Amino acid sequence: MMNSNNVKHIFFDLDNTLWDFSANSKVIVEKLFYDFDLPGRGIKNFDQFFLNYKQRNEFLWDAYRYGRKNKEEVRFERFYVTLYDFGIDNRSIAMQMAEYYIQHTRHLKELLPGAIETLQYLNKKYPLHIITNGFNEVQFFKIKNCGLQDFFKTITTAESANSLKPDRKIFETALRDANAFANESIYIGDSPEVDGKGALNAGMQFVWFNYNANENQYGFEKNISNLSQLQTIF
Template identity: 40%
Template sequence: MLKNIEHVFFDLDHTLWDFDKNSGYAYAKIFSLHNIEVDLKQFLKIYEPINFQYWKWYREERVTKKQLRYGRLKKSFDTLKVSLSDDLINTLAEDYITYLPDNNHLFDGATELLEYLKQKYELHIITNGFEEVQTKKLVNSKIDYFFNTVTTSESAGVKKPNPKVFHKAMNDAGAVASSSVMIGDTYEADILGAIGVGMPSICFNYHKAILPKEQLFVDHLLEIKKYL
């Protein structure tokens, strides 16, 4: 059990909001709209690791938001040997951002956990996701009211794990690191970022990554109750 905690900071995508499931539904929608004849399961199998890599490059400032949105689709279709024009790829990228927040699947136990924590702590979001869609995701999945503040990397000007994001989030929340905890799925962004500012952390390790022995982690969100 973590002691003297007053503020709980959550990552959103892949932690509370089931990004992969919601992303699959969004692509099913836009492929149907544009008559893109690809096997969705095969596409997602190729796309998901490519998307993961592009987000890593995005955190590292190696690609821009525009390059991420275009590049992950271009490389996925090229891998599948599906030839699409650049204009169509850009249209698909824009439509994906439009339709993605319409899908509201959360990880199992997310709402129950938030209801439990809200009685004891102030809750907040720190996200590297794009600002124009993150608020929609929170509202459409009906969890926005749990959070006192939402800090995006775009509003901070830098991305997790940069300590500036965490300092801005704590400043917005009126929190200090020693009485806060960060919960997220990505070790290099969420956990190392928290460690960098002296904030305790819990890794939501549903993807079974190998973590340092001293790192607190859970495989299911409701297991967080044993720490908070």
């Protein structure tokens, strides 16, 4: 049973929990779409291109989480395969797009509504931490660029832990780095499968950031649709 009175440490996911990955990613992919003149290469509809890209990216990230793809394959193939969907077989352009995306996306600063205010509130009461599967060269830059770094005592990435969520090892590494006990810690994230099951399996409590107000078919005790709701829990 969830008991917020027992919580001494709060851990956050980053992408689509604090940093608005969906909005920021779309901005960069649209910029990339025109900077690489994809309409001139026969891809006329950005929305369809972005839909394909999202599907390919999600598939590859799932493969990465479970060890079927490595980091470089994800970065490259999400663009190569999307281009191939539209009849473009060009490894060089895909490689350039992959580098463009990494270099540009980390500069964007759009956070989820209520992120700063909620962190300011929680930071007065608890040590805060991040656990993220994102790439080191992107995540640390994003955290600093958005002005989030001063809120967090520790930041655990998949690369530093040599493990990806939902594997319990990354959660155990984060707990050890934070000098925290699992039964006194809570994790807040947007993915039921990656964040929720992983945190619960590691013995932590979990709050599902269900920002799309999806049906709670997973049976999580606590879910929120806006970060500001955390101020009523803690």
